[in-house]
């Protein structure tokens with residue numbers, strides 16, 4: 001089948017977080033947005049068709065997950081990630097991954113406990129720790145030759161000197177660095193956590209976006225020990241561009257923790273999925289694998305184009321080439337300008353919006369994150385404008 005990822009879908013005026021909030025966020029509503037992580041592609045057709053069919057039935061009352069829902073999730077984890085997950089391990093979070101982590105932090109830790117997060121990090125992963133009155137312990141990733149690595153020595157030291165450390169919020173593949181962790185790294189991480197009795201929540205929302213040459217290894221698939229001492233969060237939301245439908249799935253093998261999670265979800269009455277989220281997930285996980293394969297080829301093309309453009313027109317900007325995700329971590333430090341100044345040039349001169357490095361919880365002055373999941377003509381337009389806006393500074 002042919003897929004037209006070059007097609008520009010007008011998203012302005014659709015209540016889009018990415019396209020319709022730029023005036024309040026950046027002071028201009030005519031920017032090309034490359035900040036928040038959703039894609040500018042139409043969702044796959046089987047997803048739209050399934051929702052249309054459901055829409056035809058005029059009753060939209062409370063919905064319940066059926067057998068097909070469970071088998072769609074376990075089937076996807078098996079076929080795509082070679083992970084055999086039992087149906088009873090699955091738990092859900094209708095709103096999303098972060099809301100699930102918010103509940104889990106309250107189940108797995110007590111106020112004042114330390115929670116480790118590797119930085120730079122997707123900021124809600126930091127806020128969910130501090131916002132719940134837990135102590136945030138940052139294990140900063142170290143960069144080596146444009147590749148971010150886990151600083152294991154720092155991790156051990158930080159855990160050993162923290163006040164009641166009990167939890168690590170892990171991001172795999174990693175946003176914003178784009179790292180797809182190798183088996184050796186995961187095994188070493190798991191050994192460190194196991195030795196110190198640290199439970200792991202592995203946020204694998206970007207698991208389906210992996211570039212050729214790498215493969216994503218679910219943390220819970222490493223070993224029985226890793227499985228029992230972790231919760232893995234996955235979602236069809238990023239993969240099939242359905243984040244507005246709000247859904248997420250958790251793999252919780254420990255029966256007692258799962259029961260406590262389900263009780264908390266029940267108390268908050270968060271156990272019922274959005275009817276369209278449910279329909280979309282089933283279609284996505286069972287009918288759209290080929291669409292995803294084509295999308296990944298297209299995203300690789302976008303990444304190659306960005307890399308070639310930057311090396312030709314913006315040689316002072318360093319591209320941290322991602323191994324997964326559709327997010328590119330760019331280093332503008334060689335320009336010798338502050339982040340605020342670069343941001344001003346990007347917004348006012350180039351008319352584009354990127355995420356500043358400081359959004360990721362650390363002093364990453366001079367770094368920006370760019371979302372490249374958009375039709376290539378749009379990406380090209382954005383890059384051309386960035387090239388022109390910064391030309392006097394190279």
Ligand SMILES: Cc1ncc(COP(=O)(O)O)c(C=O)c1O
Nearest residue numbers: 037096097098122175203205248
């Ligand atoms: C690492 C990571 N976790 C979670 C989320 C958000 O997930 P949800 O919308 O399901 O809360 C994002 C979105 O960008 C993300 O990058």
